[in-house]
Amino acid sequence: MICGRNSEGVRDQVPASNRKRTRDIIDKATLSVRCLVTMSLDLNTILRDWPHENGNIKVRKIAGLDGREKLQLRVDLGVLQMEVAGRPDGRRPHNCESLLEYHQKRATRTAAKGETYELTPEQCAELQQEGIQYYHRYLSLFQINDFEGVVRDTQRNLDLFTFVSEHTDREEFSWSLQQFRPYVLMMNTRAKASILLGQGKFPEAIGEIEHGRDAITEFLQQSNFPELVSKSSEIAFLEEWLEEVKAKRPLSKLEIMQREMQTAIAKELYERAAELRDAIKLLQARKH
Numbered sequence: 001m002i003c004g005r006n007s008e009g010v011r012d013q014v015p016a017s018n019r020k021r022t023r024d025i026i027d028k029a030t031l032s033v034r035c036l037v038t039m040s041l042d043l044n045t046i047l048r049d050w051p052h053e054n055g056n057i058k059v060r061k062i063a064g065l066d067g068r069e070k071l072q073l074r075v076d077l078g079v080l081q082m083e084v085a086g087r088p089d090g091r092r093p094h095n096c097e098s099l100l101e102y103h104q105k106r107a108t109r110t111a112a113k114g115e116t117y118e119l120t121p122e123q124c125a126e127l128q129q130e131g132i133q134y135y136h137r138y139l140s141l142f143q144i145n146d147f148e149g150v151v152r153d154t155q156r157n158l159d160l161f162t163f164v165s166e167h168t169d170r171e172e173f174s175w176s177l178q179q180f181r182p183y184v185l186m187m188n189t190r191a192k193a194s195i196l197l198g199q200g201k202f203p204e205a206i207g208e209i210e211h212g213r214d215a216i217t218e219f220l221q222q223s224n225f226p227e228l229v230s231k232s233s234e235i236a237f238l239e240e241w242l243e244e245v246k247a248k249r250p251l252s253k254l255e256i257m258q259r260e261m262q263t264a265i266a267k268e269l270y271e272r273a274a275e276l277r278d279a280i281k282l283l284q285a286r287k288h
Helices: 016-041 044-049 099-112 121-143 147-166 171-178 181-198 202-222 226-231 233-248 253-266 270-287
Strands: 002-005 011-014 058-063 069-075 078-083
Touching: 044 078, 058 121, 069 121, 078 121, 099 121, 099 147, 121 147, 121 171, 121 181, 147 171, 147 181, 181 202, 181 233, 202 226, 202 233, 253 270
Parallel strands: none
Antiparallel strands: 002 011, 058 069, 069 078
16 A cells, blocks of 8 residues: 545555556556667668668658658668758758758848858858758659759759859869769759650750750869860760760651652652652741
């Protein structure tokens, strides 16, 4: 038996059976909490069921406890989990979607006063760290063919590079980000062209690849290291991909007729060749 006091201060006796029942409830609750803590901290079950593979980027989407979709990237020592939209870690620094947006707003207000907005070394480092989050996400999105998301995040990081360059007079801070522009331009180009190829728009996709290649070339030529143009793996990749896309591109009606005309001439079918020549001229006139 245990004793307690009622509301009037009189000591009451509690039956031993109730005391035992109370202890059992407390013990079970404590054990449940310990199990929950152990399960939430130990990731071995997750990692064992989704093993890392060298040279293979593994990505998946899951439903989060908050009901929103999450993106997971398997790395050698664990798993990176990211939000699908907004800042990848889900935070809203200074009540903004990102640190970049926060500084962009401050820079706009400062410019309106006729003043110059200057980033500190610490702020540049924070912005660079934030950019790495978006890098991990667009790399993951590319693996699951979410090309619209890749375009969004790569363009965001390109805007970051430009913003830092415009708001610091320290060349080393600017180049610490700008050195990655060729790679981000390449990924941006791959995503845009992949969208167009998925829609069967081969000429537009070819134009997009050429535009991306030229943008990288122009950037490197205007940098302090123009010799990198001939060594750029990004340019080399886009040129190789360009040739592959051109080889797979379906022939247009005009190109088919031109080839037929050449074949007719080679076979001395001049009447057929003349018909095709007239049809080609008519088709070209309609296009103009």
